[in-house]
Amino acid sequence: MAQEIDVELVHVTKRFGDLTAVNDISFQVPRGSFFSILGPSGCGKTTTLKTIAGFEEPDEGDVYIGGERMNNVPPNHRPVNMVFQQLALFPLMTVFDNVAFGLKMARVPKSERKERVERVLEQVGLKGLGDRKPGQLSGGQQQRVAIARCLVLNPTVLLLDEPLGALDLKLREQMKIQLKQLQHQVGTTFIYITHDQSEALVMSDRVAVMNAGRLLQVGAPDELYTNPQDPFVAAFVGENNDIQGTVTGLHGDHVTLDVGPFQIAAPVHPQMTVGSRFHNFIRPEKMVLLPPDTGRTEPTNQVPGLIQDVIFDGAVARAIVELTGGQQVMVLVTRTSDAPLPVRGEAVRVAWEPRDAHCFPLE
Amino acid sequence: MSRKSGKFLILVLMVLSAILSACGPKTTPTPTQEAAPAGEPTQEAAAERPFEGQTLRLLTWEGYVPDEVKQAFEEETGATIEITYISNNGELVSKLQATGGEGWDLASPSVDNVAAAQETYEIYQPIDISRLSNLGNVVPSMVEAVKKMSTVGDTYYSIPFTWGTSGLIVNTANVDEPITSYAQLCDPKYEGRVTYRFRYPTFVGAAYGQGYDLFSYVDDADKWREIMEKTLQYLIDCKPNVRAYWTTRQENIDMMLSGEAWLAQGWDGTGWLLSRENPDIKFIAPEEGALGWIDTFTIPAGSENLDLAYAFIDFNYRPEIAGKVIAGGGFMSAVQGATDYIDPDQAALMNESFPPEAIDNINWYPSLTPELDEINSEMEEKLRAAVGAD
Amino acid sequence: MKSLHRSGGPRQKSRIPWDLVIPLIPLLLWLFLLLIFPHLRLLMLSLMKRGQKSLAEGGIFLGNYLKPFQDPDHLFIRVFIRTILFSLINTLLTLAVAYPIAFYVAKVVKGMRKFVLLVLIALPYYISELVRVYAWMNILRETGFLNYLLVDVLHVMSQPVEFLYNTASLFVVFVYSSVLLMLMPIYSSLEGLPDEQLQAAQDLGAGPLATFTHIVFPSSLPGVTAGFILVFMMNVGDYLIPNLIGGKNNLWVTEMIYNRFIVSTNWNLGAAYSLVTLVLTTFVVWLGLRLTGQTLRGVFSEQ
Known part of the structure; x- marks a missing residue:
């Protein structure tokens, strides 16, 4: 497993006045990977990125790029390039000049410059548009100019600060796929910032989830989804139902949670004691709907409820169910048979296995 | 773009308002009411005050209406005085020319300017001396001279107010020889230590200093031009002596x-x-003769308050008021007995500068034809534009 | 403006768009009364002989326009060239002073401090120009503050020197009085330049100088040009400063116009002088725009 590491942050902290924007963060980005930092706005992810790019210096900790310590190296001397949130294309220059800018700064000879710019423009699918001004391009094309402008310099790492944020939904979906393909094609390490968990899950090899300046969990998208290590990750990554309760009984392989109007069984968490309060997350696809009067005892947890709404989406449907006591949960209904979809107002029982749930202590 | 352009517009407006406020009118309308504190006996006196609430708009020189005189007149008549200051006769004529004589009730041009301006622009109206009960206080010969000089057709348009001269001012602490001639202004030993205007009076002085009796050629434009051209060269050669041409009286005072x-x-x-x-520092009437001017009272064609205008003229013809004018501004008055009301020190200064023979020697500014005016402007500009040492 | 034309469409060409015109009436009146009308009056005056009452009475007279060119001394032309040349030099000096300040305020300072700085910069301009010029006279004169500082306080010089009444003092006071006019449009166009572009340039390997020449300056060019035109026109049209500060030899074209109107009361010749000045100055600005490959519309729409 001697994987080469392109970027490493070691105990990095950055403060702005009283605000700790980045709080003791450490992670490694393997060479050639698509690495995302995911978190809500204001979580410190952009500051983290700017620390890597060199626009911010960490107050504590170290930044390594390609094995070299980068603290106090100015941005123009770091082997990383950045695609800005608002793209920051130079509006007065042509597309060609935008892309050639970095090469010009590096004093690459004119003939080589031309060759390299044209190659990268072709790579990003902008062949023949070099004479245009950025303002004459579509949003997606501008996006690709911004990326081409960086890639032409063969950076060790490409940093992308929510570059899809300004695009409309449809274009965003397309660009997700294209970005992923482009990254495969060029093999450069991408560090990608986003608050959109679907972008992160679709494109990334690894995702780091941040909240309030802290790094909560780093892992492959699948790992974050199926095995969250933190209630924030559980709630933020993918859809999830959170049924909170108080531990009333410890039974070895499971515990009893008193939710209020009903009691359920839940998996064991090492910090559980009788009387402690816990999150209990269950994914919508791990829940099933049963008729109110069947005698089935599987799955173990069964809570009566009323269908509030059904959101139909082709192969699957999402049912919003109000449980006894008023809490709403979402249940994924897969249409494997011709069984009719539940209808609004129908009485049901929501059922799941305790082992499919994830428990975390309530703050 | 529109948000940005809006912002730019605001900036531009900010800048413009700053500039406009900076270019504000050069006129100085005196704030009304400033000398009337509430509840003073103004109310009781109202019945006796003939011009209560009316406004007299004056177009005059700085110093001609000292605060003391202004207050006394306002107190006595109930009227308010608004003054627009001028810095030369051309400005006065231009202002009246622009409005066709409207906007002011009374003006004080120099007499040598009145006839020509009236002939070309018809900006004044005739003077009715029967409305002036104090005219008897004014030096009769001066009244006659002014009437004559301001006559157009068979009417006259001015009566005298003050008079004064242009001559030499010397700081005897620095200059240890007697100063008697305009020519001494250009003595190389005073390099960088002389100031005068680049205007007509300087040319006149310099012309007399060189020995030309310029004023005797008012009817001979060619000769006039010849003398002025010689004088121009003389003054260009004199440039190294000039520290700066003064334009306002205050600059002259500051430099001295x-x-x-x-x-x-x-x-x-x-x-x-x-x-x-x-x-x-002394004022000296040079041996070639000081250059004398007479400023007058002249009523613009569009005066809206003749009664008040005449009342103000008559007020100024009282010796004690005339005394206040010369005490405040340092001019000489056409009113007999005015010097009885000034500080003896000032009277002594006047007598020292003007022994009787010096008064006889004064060269009075004559009226000029537009053609001569044009020659003068041309020479003034050539003097100003000629590049000598900085 | 484009959209205004389009919304009308070719079919409605003959109809007057009252909904647009009525709110503009005060502006149109203002333009007419304060700009167009006085210039028409000047034009009429300039085409008449001195003393002529109306155009109908004596016909058109071109002598006023020929006069500056017939003068064997070419006084007006010489003074005009000097005015233009000195105004250009001064405008360049003003640019050199204003640009760093504009950059500092627009790009370096943030938040409340920026606002305070802007107010501090603009504040002196709310005082009358005359007062500011007198203040400078009292700083520069031989017995003024600067000499006091250099001779009596710092002992750098043993004798006071006259700093006033020369071409250098003219430039100092000119720059001071025009700096705001240059600063504001540059500030405005720099404000519109996102910080991210500077960061992007730096990220792509540009040092401070390269960032300035390739990114900052080109994007502030419309502001620079606007400031240049404003300051240049102001300087050419200034009366006070050349007169009070400029000393013996700096005759400005404005003073020649003033002399015609005020001293020799020849309004007709004065009107011709001012119109010739207006046209020639506009020509200089046009030439400058052409030489730098810009258009007036480009300059002011970029803002």
Whole structure:
């Protein structure tokens, strides 16, 4: 497993006045990977990125790029390039000049410059548009100019600060796929910032989830989804139902949670004691709907409820169910048979296995 | 773009308002009411005050209406005085020309300017001396001279107010030889220590200093031009002596008082004012003759308050009021007995500068034809534009 | 403006768009009364002989326009060239002073401090120009503050020197009085330049100088040009400063116009002088725009 590491942050902290924007963060980005930092706005992810790019210096900790310590190296001397949130294309220059800018700064000879710019423009699918001004391009094309402008310099790492944020939904979906393909094609390490968990899950090899300046969990998208290590990750990554309760009984392989109007069984968490309060997350696809009067005892947890709404989406449907006591949960209904979809107002029982749930202590 | 352009517009407006406020009117309308504190006996006196609430708009020179005179007149008549100051006769004529004589009730041009301006622009109206009960106080010969000089057709348009001269001002602390001639302004030993205007009076002084009796050629434009051209060259050669051409009276005062300039051609009133600040500074009527002007009362064609205008003229013909005018501004008055009301020191200064023979020797400014005016402007500009040493 | 034309469409060409015109009436009146009308009056005056009452009475007279060119001394032309040349030099000096300040305020300072700085910069301009010029006279004169500082306080010089009344003092006071006019449009166009572009340039390997020449300056060019035109026109049209500060030899074209109107009361010749000045100055600005490959519309729409 001697994987080469392109970027490493070691105990990095950055403060702005009283605000700790980045709080003791450490992670490694393997060479050639698509690495995302995911978190809500204001979580410190952009500051983290700017620390890597060199626009911010960490107050504590170290930044390594390609094995070299980068603290106090100015941005123009770091082997990383950045695609800005608002793209920051130079509006007065042509597309060609935008892309050639970095090469010009590096004093690459004119003939080589031309060759390299044209190659990268072709790579990003902008062949023949070099004479245009950025303002004459579509949003997606501008996006690709911004990326081409960086890639032409063969950076060790490409940093992308929510570059899809300004695009409309449809274009965003397309660009997700294209970005992923482009990254495969060029093999450069991408560090990608986003608050959109679907972008992160679709494109990334690894995702780091941040909240309030802290790094909560780093892992492959699948790992974050199926095995969250933190209630924030559980709630933020993918859809999830959170049924909170108080531990009333410890039974070895499971515990009893008193939710209020009903009691359920839940998996064991090492910090559980009788009387402690816990999150209990269950994914919508791990829940099933049963008729109110069947005698089935599987799955173990069964809570009566009323269908509030059904959101139909082709192969699957999402049912919003109000449980006894008023809490709403979402249940994924897969249409494997011709069984009719539940209808609004129908009485049901929501059922799941305790082992499919994830428990975390309530703050 | 529109948000940005809006912002730019605001900036531009900010800048413009700053500039406009900076270019505000040069006129100085005196705030009304300033000398009438609430509840003073103004109310009771109202019945006796003939011009209560009316406004007299004056177009005149700085110093011609001292605060004391203004207050006394306002108190007595109930009227308010608004003054627009002028800095030369051309400005006065231009202002009236622009409005066709409207906007002011009374003006004080120099007499040599009145006839020509009236002939070309018809901006004044005839004077009715029967409305002036104090006219008897005015030096009769001066009244006659002014009437004559301001006559167009068979009517006259001016009566005298003050008079004064342009001559030499010297700081005897720095200049140890007697100063008697305009020619001494250009003595190389005073390099950088002289100030005068680049205007007509300087040319006149310089012409007399060279021995030309310029005023005797008012009817001979060719000769006039010839003398003026010679004088121009003379003054260009004199440039190294000039520290700066003064344009306002205050500049003249500043340069003399600070000691930056030792010699000046300037007004007698300025000289006496300087003497009182610094006794080393004297006004001298040169042997070639001081250059005399008479300022007058003249009523613009569009005057809206003739009664008040005449009342103000009559007020100024009282010796005690005339005394206040000359005490404040440093001019000489056309009103007999005015000197009885001034500080004896000032009277002494006047007598020292003007022994009787010096008064006889004064060269009075004659009226000029537009053609001569044009020659004068041309020479003034050539003098200003000629590049000598900085 | 484009959209205004389009919304009308070719079919409605003959109809007057009252909904647009009525709110503009005060502006149109203002333009007419304060700009167009006085210039028409000047034009009429300039085409008449001195003393002529109306155009109908004596016909058109071109002598006023020929006069500046017939003068064997070429006084007006010489003074005009000097005015233009000195105004250009001064405008360049003003640019050199204003640009760093504009950059500092627009790009370096943030938040409240920026606002305070802007107010501090603009504040002196709310005082009358005359007062500011007198203040400078009292700083520069031989017995003034600067000499006091250099001779009596710092002992750098043994004798006071006259700093006033020369071409250098003219430039100092000119720059001071025009700096705001240059600063504001540059500030405005720099404000519109996102910080991210500077960061992007730096990120792509540009040092401070390269960032300035390739990114900052080109994007502030419309502001620079706007400031240049404003300051240049102001300087050419200034009366006070050349007169009070410029000393013996700096005759400005404005003073020649003033002399015609005020001293020799020849309004007709004065009107011709001012119109010739207006046209020639506009020509200089046009030439400058052409030489730098810009258009007036480009300059002011970029803002």
